[in-house]
Amino acid sequence: MPRKNYIYNPKPIFNPPQNKRKISKFIFYAMKKASEIDVARSNLNYTLLPIDPKTGNVLPRFRRLNEHRACAMRAIVLAMLYYFNINSNLVEASIEKLADECGLSTFSDSGNKSITRASRLINEFLEPMGFIKCKREKSISMSNYIPKRISLTPMFFMLFDISESKIKNYLSSPTKFFQKPKIQEKKMFISFSDMEIISQLDEKSARKKILNALINYYSASQLTKIGPKGLKKKIDIEYNNLCKLYKKK
Incomplete structure (x- = not known):
């Protein structure tokens, strides 16, 4: 070999x-x-x-x-x-x-x-x-x-x-x-198996997956408070973390 x-x-x-x-x-x-x-x-x-x-x-x-x-x-x-x-x-x-x-x-x-x-x-x-x-x-x-x-x-x-x-x-x-977690803490934002899947996607598709995960994670009132700019910032942070974790280029 x-x-x-x-x-x-x-x-x-x-x-x-x-x-x-x-x-x-x-x-x-x-x-x-x-x-x-x-x-x-x-x-x-x-x-x-x-x-x-x-x-x-x-x-x-x-x-x-x-x-x-x-x-x-x-x-x-x-x-x-x-x-x-x-x-x-x-x-x-x-x-x-x-x-x-x-x-x-x-x-x-x-x-x-x-x-x-x-x-x-x-x-x-x-x-x-x-x-x-x-x-x-x-x-x-x-x-x-x-x-x-x-x-x-x-x-x-x-x-x-x-x-x-x-x-x-x-x-x-x-x-x-x-202690018993609050409702919004009962589930992981992105599971480790989902992280692996997202890491294989191109940037546009990966960001879309992260956006969907955020929408499923937060309640409607929480998303309203976060706002479009805050949501974009969270997507940027999570995408950058995934890039660092999986050495995505």
Whole structure:
């Protein structure tokens, strides 16, 4: 295979399952922030010292993010947030599940699945950089170890500008983020699956889709208050965010 084609699915995107998981307002907020900021190009990726999780020593020779790994990181950060349980501080999904839903799993000609692309990103970058912590637990009935349990660190949230103090504030006020949402907050403005569809459209069609989503999201009275200029501004913002997220040109 030519070197330029050695990566399967060079632009992975997180696609949540059809049976949508109920997420808290905090996670919704965090996912929105992570969608608006290029987490793969955060200054943290270049300023933090990578630490060997086994020895605690600084890794002098360390593989930074190339573009393919950067694309994988953008997808898996959203997936980890989607499956993150605030109370247990655990990502409630296996690495295989994360790989499958981010398009990072590959299959050989004989049909064997590989999740190496996701596991290497976790083992060789996210964990040494201190964004996550991983733990393996030995199975009682088996001689091997069950898949890693992943927890998110405050540094993970700093990738998209959520500080540790802000996290503590959220966690100390659980009712604020688990209260029954208001009518206009019951649905997402644009679902992540719809984002992917819109990202494939030309600019005119994409803006029209965003406009329709805004019309469905806001009530008639709210749209009147927003006005034509405000609506255009919101469309511009959402379209620009989509362009940044999916590198749309």
